[in-house]
Amino acid sequence: MGVKIAVFGATGAVGKEMLTILAERLFPADEVHALASRKSMGVELSYGDRTLRCKNAETFDFSSVDLVLMSAGGDVSKEWAPKITKAGAIVVDNSSAWRMDPDVPLVVPEVNLDALDGVGKKRIVANPNCSTIQLVVALKPIHDRVGIKRVNCATYQSVSGGGQAAMDELWTQTKGIYVNDPIEPQTFTKQIAFNVIPHIDVFMEDGSTKEEWKMMVETKKILDTKIKLFATCARVPVFVGHSIAAHLELEAPMSSGEARDLLRESPGLMVIDKREDEGYITPVECVGEFATFVSRVREDPTVENGLALWIVSDNLRKGAALNAVQIAEGLLNKGLLGKAG
Incomplete structure (x- = not known):
């Protein structure tokens, strides 16, 4: 028999993406349930070539599933994850609620899949922050090869990281500027259209x-x-796709050519780095892709053993939903979920 799964928060941007990726990756699920709050009951959602009707999470029988992928926010997760695990399911949570709990694995499968072996303590696995995920996928092979002492990075994060309301605000403000409508920030602290907010x-x-x-x-x-690690995180007027300019101080020398070759052969990464017009990846090209892209690989002469990377990824996919599904695959492969028939 295959695994029985529920997606909790299925009507949100990440929840919808979880359903899409489960279908795309042919995850061996016998049953998939879409869950959200009572107000979303009956909402139709796509799962491959099927249509699911959203169910009320408050009345759902969680003992009927093996795994729950959660993307319903930190407060909801803190309330519901313990109830779900008590009913017998494992929770993979996309919020920040459990990330720093010492008894909860914080997992990026290309980086620390073995951390899943500790899932038995609370039966919860945490999905890291979207920018953290794409950063550590790129750092892992370099750290394994020569060691990383320090990382200084600036992120350029799309509005989808703030949810549907943030995406709507960018769209509304952009249209409004062209017709001279007043700009009234609601989700953001300042105007986001044609602007950058370092907050x-x-x-x-x-x-x-x-x-x-x-x-x-x-x-x-x-x-x-x-x-x-030191970071400056900024929100930019991009709908989907986070970018990071990462400057590394390594334990030992690594040339840009060595770094390119290493990253090309590393899991989850795609290197697009030609020193010419269009020889790099921007958020527009990463949307809908599974990979984390690396471009602009350079040696940084201002520090000893310095290396610079430009890292881009679809934050709704690898930064959230894809990573959660990959965790589910890891749990299955390790025999921690119901076995596929």
């Missing part, structure tokens, strides 16, 4: 935002506690 999530005491803090602590938990 994602709340500010912390040291002046960092929580998004920047997440990248630092999550990278340490996933990759290596000794790596130092």
